[in-house]
Amino acid sequence: MSTYTQFVDGSQASFGGDEFIFVEVATDMDLEATLRVIALTDAVSSAEISGVTDICPAHVSYMVRIDPDIRDPREVLPILEEIHERKAQESKLVIESRIIEMPILYQDPWSHDVLMRFRDRHQDPNASDLEYCARINGFASVDEFISAHSSRLHIATFVAFMPGNAECYQLVPKDLQLEAPKYVRPRTDTPDRALGFGGAFSTIYPVQGAGGFQLLGRCAVPVYEAKQPFGPFETNAVLPKGGDIFKYRPIDMGEYEEIRQQVEAGTYKYRIGVLEFDLSRFREDPIGYPLTLAEALP
Amino acid sequence: MxxxxxxxxxxxxxxxxxxxxxxxxxxxxxxxxxxxxxxxxxxxxxxxxxxxxxxxxxxxxxxxxxxxxxxxxxxxxxxxxxxxxxxxxxxxxxxxxxxxxxxxxxxxxxxxxxxxxxxxxxxxxxxxxxxxxxxxxxxxxxxxxxxxxxxxxxxxxxxxxxxxxxxxxxxxxxxRAHQEIRIVSGLCHYLLDPQSQELLISKPFTISTEANRTGYRLKGDQLSFVERRQPFGAGSDPSNVVNLGYPVGSLQAPSGLELICLMRDAVTGGGYATLATVISVDLDILSQMKFPETVSFESVSLETALQLRSERAQRLRNIAELVNSIA
Known part of the structure; x- marks a missing residue:
């Protein structure tokens, strides 16, 4: 058996040791590939393949984990191949999704304290992360960058790394896509709920810890809660799901503190709306279509 | 209690x-x-x-x-x-x-x-x-x-x-202070240049002081990647890929400088090319190793990996039988 198996739709599969199969659908970040990965992994999930313990979609690839004591992984590969053949004909460009509002204190003091401690690991030791991001993306001010980042929606295209973490891609035309490198060397500290930005992706750090994304602010509400579950965490310790759409709403310190009190009392109500995301409509009107999605917020 | x-x-x-x-x-x-x-x-x-x-x-x-x-x-x-x-x-x-x-x-x-x-x-x-x-x-x-x-x-x-x-x-x-650790090639192994593919399985690597439940960092010769246009969204380093899932036991080499084997508490994904995966039975062996012990990687087929896994299961069944017969 050769190392790589090519599927009819151009995907490439290989084994990750005796427990994993890795399937690379595309190598470039591309929303159509992301939606294909969602459709494919949904199909793998519906197939209820015995021995498959985990199905892990990523931006443009996915993994399945197999318990080889139950099922020989070599028997699972042709099942995946068959699913790719079946799905090659259909291009599912619509997914069931949610829109979730995340209140963000951009330029918060806690992230600022942390990022100042790690200036020696940054591309530009004399600027803050936000000042750096604004400059390299051609904005005259930090406020303009914050406006560009927060005024348009972000879609979760890879839920991974740690529980609660969701890498989100902004729903804008490619020429408006913001970009920033990760730190030269990762920080050993990041506040929990910090809003990070790296490559073309935004994320909210679920817990305090190491990290390499540029720090833009801090979210008032958690994305992971195992200890004192409230609201959405009563059924699942993790808030984001693949395909969720996030609205980062800038707030001031007063509102931040108010929301924090509600979160700690367990009374905060997430604003979550249910919707369908249609990639073809996004392509036709990448500015106007996302605005209509925001209307699904309660 | x-x-x-x-x-x-x-x-x-x-x-x-x-x-x-x-x-x-x-x-x-x-x-x-x-x-x-x-x-x-x-x-x-x-x-x-x-x-x-x-x-x-x-x-x-x-x-x-x-x-x-x-x-x-x-x-x-x-x-x-x-x-x-x-x-x-x-x-x-x-x-x-x-x-x-x-x-x-x-x-x-x-x-x-x-x-x-x-x-x-x-x-x-x-x-x-x-x-x-x-x-x-x-x-x-x-x-x-x-x-x-x-x-x-x-x-x-x-x-x-x-x-x-x-x-x-x-x-x-x-x-033991030196072990052969078996790997299955695959994932983004194709991104390693041919010399580095050879180097990975021919030169010893030393376990560093950063070796824990999250990952084992190993020092050895520098690895290099094939020259290619970096995919959109991947990042500029040749070891970068658009973030993808990491199997337990997978090896990566950020910037080619050191090798990291992801262990059982590792992050589940990230943006470095994964090169091969340590077979599950040899993760047991690696878990008992520390700085400055050394490993050599040996590339094996999936068939061998599965065979070794079922031999481990058989050993455990033999032990259970032995223990129960004594009882």
Whole structure:
């Protein structure tokens, strides 16, 4: 058996040791590939393949984990191949999704304290992360960058790394896509709920810890809660799901503190709306279509 | 109840691991050396899912407030019960009031302490394993501290195991300062240039001081990647890819500078090209290694990896038969 198996739709599969199969659908970040990965992994999930313990979609690839004591992984590969053949004909460009509002204190003091401690690991030791991001993306001010980042929606295209973490891609035309490198060397500290930005992706750090994304602010509400579950965490310790759409709403310190009190009392109500995301409509009107999605917020 | 007098360096509650949540960012966690952990459970008559204590370099000092049968496996270490040495890989009876104390590991890294019934912490998402980074599972989601009190699960139908039952030498783990670690090629291996593909399986790598439940960093010759147009969204370093899922045991080489093998508490994905995967039975072996020990990687087929895995399962069945026949 050769190392790589090519599927009819151009995907490439290989084994990750005796427990994993890795399937690379595309190598470039591309929303159509992301939606294909969602459709494919949904199909793998519906197939209820015995021995498959985990199905892990990523931006443009996915993994399945197999318990080889139950099922020989070599028997699972042709099942995946068959699913790719079946799905090659259909291009599912619509997914069931949610829109979730995340209140963000951009330029918060806690992230600022942390990022100042790690200036020696940054591309530009004399600027803050936000000042750096604004400059390299051609904005005259930090406020303009914050406006560009927060005024348009972000879609979760890879839920991974740690529980609660969701890498989100902004729903804008490619020429408006913001970009920033990760730190030269990762920080050993990041506040929990910090809003990070790296490559073309935004994320909210679920817990305090190491990290390499540029720090833009801090979210008032958690994305992971195992200890004192409230609201959405009563059924699942993790808030984001693949395909969720996030609205980062800038707030001031007063509102931040108010929301924090509600979160700690367990009374905060997430604003979550249910919707369908249609990639073809996004392509036709990448500015106007996302605005209509925001209307699904309660 | 068992009281933790001294916690040791990094002692956690672990079991076979957490399944079904990898896709939302939960690594499996669980005992790093699954074989030693399983043998410890067999020796005290536990089912394979029972939770054990995993130690790191220096284990805890524990005061028993109840009678219990225990078994210790894994690293070579001096362990005493009320000051008197007790054997490893053997079921031992502990009486109420006695104190079990670990010395430092002499060879190997991790020990497994199984207690009849298993350690009773609340299962989280189907497992009692501790995942410290997300404060999940185990004892309050963290490593043990002085004064912690561990509850023992009362098995309704415990298997009788004779105290003093001993695992034969050839079925024990033997830590060595150099090991052949077998890998299955695949994932983004095609991104390594041909010389580096060869180098990976021909040159030794040294385990660094950064080697823990999250990952093992290894020092060796620098690896280089094929020249290509970097994909959109990947990042500018040739070792960067658009973020993808990381298998447990997968190897990566950020900027080609050092090799990282992801272990059972690793992040579930990220932006570095994955090059190959350590086979599951050899993750047990690697888990007992430390700085400055060395490994050589040997590329094997998936067939070989599966064969070795079923041989490990057969060894465990033989051990269970042996232990039960003595009972």
């Amino acid at each position: 068992i009281t933790v007098v001294q916690p040791g360096l990094y002692t956690t509650v672990q079991d076979r691991g957490r399944f079904g949540f990898y896709g939302v960012g939960f690594p499996p966690s669980g005992s790093m050396d699954q074989y030693s952990s399983a043998v410890a459970n067999i020796l005290v008559g536990n089912n394979p899912d029972a939770a054990v204590l995993e130690t790191t370099f220096l284990g805890p000092t524990l005061e028993f407030e109840q009678d219990a049968n225990v078994a210790l496996t894994g690293a070579s270490v001096d362990i005493t019960l009320d000051g008197i040495s007790i054997p490893l890989w053997t079921s031992v009876s502990v009486k109420k009031g006695q104190v079990l104390a670990f010395g430092g590991a002499i060879a190997g890294v991790r020990n497994y302490l199984a207690i009849t019934g298993g350690i009773n912490v609340k299962p989280m998402m189907g497992s009692r394993s501790t995942y410290v980074a997300s404060h999940l599972g185990g004892y309050e989601g963290r490593v043990l501290k002085p004064g912690d009190r561990l509850e023992i699960l009362q098995d309704s139908e415990p298997k009788e195991v004779r105290v003093g039952c001993e695992i034969p030498e050839d079925l024990r783990v033997t830590p």
